[in-house]
Amino acid sequence: MNRLALTTAGAMGLALLASGPAMAVAAPAATVTTTTTCGPSGLQAGLMTKVCAEITGTSVVVYGQVGLAGPPSPGGPGPQPQQLITTLDANVVGGQSIGSSPKYVNFLASTVRVDGVSGTVACGDTVHAAFGVATYPWAPRPVTLDVPVSC
Incomplete structure (x- = not known):
């Protein structure tokens, strides 16, 4: 096969491919970070x-x-189990409540995560959260957090 025939066949093949149905290429999904x-x-x-x-x-x-x-103190009896009364609250600063979750939690020695409040807020809002823990005879002294939601 000579060069002219080879070039012509290649050009015709490309023309057929270009005239065929277009195949959609999926755009990469935007990654949302936490x-x-x-x-x-x-x-x-x-x-x-x-x-x-x-x-x-x-x-x-x-x-x-x-x-x-x-x-824990060395040689001591170790931590004693405690039943805690917890309160988790969150709201949009100057706006609506995101939720409130009072719970009883049993605590011994390892760190415990207390869940219960979630929701959707608008971009640019600031979320105010508070977490209180009480057990007899101690009253809660809530820790707080203010965090902006930037999208």
């Missing part, structure tokens, strides 16, 4: 507590954490 922000820790009921918010786009999940304030 950002976790936690407020400062605070002591409540003799335990270390903090409140955190996970933000994915306009979805917000608020949770609290309860852990030991320090290592």
